Amino acid sequence: MRESWAMAYLKGTFCAGYRKTLRCEGINAFIKGFLKSTDSILELVHSLDRVVKDYRNNEVMAQFYYMYYSPVLTTSLEAMELFASKVYTRAVFKEVKKQIKGVATLLFRGRDSISTTCVYRFSRIGK
Template sequence: MDETIASYTWLLEKLLEVMCGRQPSVVVTDGDESMCKDIREVFPSATHRLCAWHFEKNETSNVKEAALRERFNRWLFGDMIVDEFLMEWSDTVEEFGLEESLWANQVFYKKEMWVNAYLREKFCVGIRTTSWCEGVNAIAKNFLQSKGTLFELVQNLELMVKDYRNNELLAQFRTIDGIPVMTTSLESLERDAAETYTRAVFGDVRLEIERVAAVNLVRLGRSLTTKIYTLEDYGFSGRNVIVLFDINMGMMKCSCGRWCRNGYPC
């Protein structure tokens, strides 16, 4: 009925109740202040990140210089470490005179919620925006009408859930029983990924496999049983990426953090 703190608190507590007390690990919102306060109180252990689409929209409204917008987009999506971001932010504040900018100070205060350097190792399965939620809303509109009775509302919600679950079963069937066509030159790697991931995620993994052709090996080192690969993207010499791999421990770690963030290697 409204977007007050009391209403959001009630809503989140009811969500926690139907989830048997299990808190979400990640919450993505448009940055509503009332919701932010309630999430901290009801889901204290959850990582709260701002929707990238809403942040870009807010950024476009408040930042007129194209060069400055590019900086914000780099911080929003780029792979970098926290110290690198803080150094760039300090230089940018001085370059563009943002010391007295209320908006810039506000977004810096919330940097842990939108800067990718702080979120790169949070397991978000690739979700950066609230668009998935909007997708569910679009599905709901096909089943619900404002003129219906409360009884019809419950019936239609049950139909919607059945339709939603049926789509999930179809996707699961295609994953288990379908055999995708191998299209890359690294067929053994691609085939193993096809057996490990769902079809939807496999599409993202295959894009990463295709990008192997654009990676140069700078050097290979070793520390006990761990191999240390120093790599660089073609065309970006000097920007090294460090990858640690230990087959005995079943460990692989890349400085980009995509494995921790999305659940598949870069």
Template structure:
């Protein structure tokens, strides 16, 4: 944790992901196979991965999840944005808001600094920075930077500020239900930048 804090690794810190893939592939392969049989076996592996992806996408799109936390508006928003697998992890953070204690709030220029501690650990304080003008939230625990998921400290701040949805800047596109749509077209900010660049080029094109 000391070396990986703030570095995005999608929540993985060991080789378990690679080991899991190796174990999965071994179910399709045999040591006595020829090169041609090996290629066909690997093709079945890829098709099985595709089938799992389509199944997960179907459940994320057409199944409604049960809301169980007190932050129902934020939880509902998260259930509509994230895939089921990611939503389960986000829900854990929303639930653990109940274990936090509010320790104070300071204002530095336009930024507010919130301090929280966990029940049973009053000496360990976590700080969250919040800029209401830009809807920018940053927690010093760096969970979002390393996993792409908002931590319970950020969700506590949302509760305190009365936010009913997760700010756009804290939504990682790769965890969304429409992740493939994000890949097929640029995000809104990128689209606006491209449009502005094209408009700037108009006078030169007309010459």
């Protein structure tokens, strides 16, 4: 029943294609890489300690790249690309950059207004 109403609260919220369940599944998969079913309690605690340290290290690395990483701007939409590099993490920025590249190959052909709707016409470069 919860699944039917939870999406209503997320409607209109930009999540960049990610949902909390995906993040939990990712963390679970990450932890499973460190654990074995034959581990003792002591080995389990040591493994979980390694998981936490590794996870924190990944967060620190992501924060470092966010603060000090200057991307190479490769499209004609430099301002948009630079803004996206500052807003998103490095991994998400790579996905957003693909979309920016797709938009950069479009040429604006015109705009028509029909009542309260605007129709924009584009074509791809070379077509």
